[in-house]
Amino acid sequence: MSRALCAALALLAAAVARPARAEFKPSPRWGSFEISLGGWRPRIDNEFGGLASPYRDTFGTSKALFFRADAAYTIYYGYGSLDIGGGLGYMEKYGKGFLQDGQRSGDTTGLQVVPIRAHLTYRFDWLADRYGIPLAPYARFSIDRYQWRVTNGAGNVSTTLPPTILSGNGSTMGWSLSGGIALQLDFFDKQLSKDMDNSTGINHTYLFVDFTKSKVNDFGSATSWDLSDSSGVQISGGLLFVF
Numbered sequence: 381m382s383r384a385l386c387a388a389l390a391l392l393a394a395a396v397a398r399p400a401r402a403e404f405k406p407s408p409r410w411g412s413f414e415i416s417l418g419g420w421r422p423r424i425d426n427e428f429g430g431l432a433s434p435y436r437d438t439f440g441t442s443k444a445l446f447f448r449a450d451a452a453y454t455i456y457y458g459y460g461s462l463d464i465g466g467g468l469g470y471m472e473k474y475g476k477g478f479l480q481d482g483q484r485s486g487d488t489t490g491l492q493v494v495p496i497r498a499h500l501t502y503r504f505d506w507l508a509d510r511y512g513i514p515l516a517p518y519a520r521f522s523i524d525r526y527q528w529r530v531t532n533g534a535g536n537v538s539t540t541l542p543p544t545i546l547s548g549n550g551s552t553m554g555w556s557l558s559g560g561i562a563l564q565l566d567f568f569d570k571q572l573s574k575d576m577d578n579s580t581g582i583n584h585t586y587l588f589v590d591f592t593k594s595k596v597n598d599f600g601s602a603t604s605w606d607l608s609d610s611s612g613v614q615i616s617g618g619l620l621f622v623f
Contacts, residue, residue: 418616419443514567554596562588
């Protein structure tokens, strides 16, 4: 038997004897965390029927940045995933208020809003997880509570003058429906995704765009501010981490 044949047989035997590389298994699914940023302008002026526009006159027409952070627990994972969770956010806007005689004030007034929500989210990530198709559409229903306050030039909560004294803080309840599409970033570097899962427990990372239709007006109350987005559909984007 030639030396070449012997060498070939030895290499073949070594290859057969080598243990098979273990198939990668992602860490157990638990939940998700996401951060997002979008624009927001409330519909406060709508209640005046075009006769007045206090929000626009004070804060202008540009949208404020709206930051959110949400966490959720996965209650179903199979043909997609179903998460239940909650989140909070923050928005602020500043402008020049008005005096009792209607003249523009030199002091700065502010509006700060902290939106709190509980939500149920279905994400169709079955194709992404099973076949590597990196797109995962989703839908979400939320119950919202917006905590808000209006501040004066000294940074304190504003109040109206007697005889009717009203405080410039409160809350407004409502609901929202969201839909969007998430792009699974694992698609671009699968080995990095596996290394991240091994070291941090994060199964997948997504980049997403979100479209939200909200009704935050105390369920149609005529005496409440309408804090729904004035554009009808609020657009935001962010990062989602599934672990």
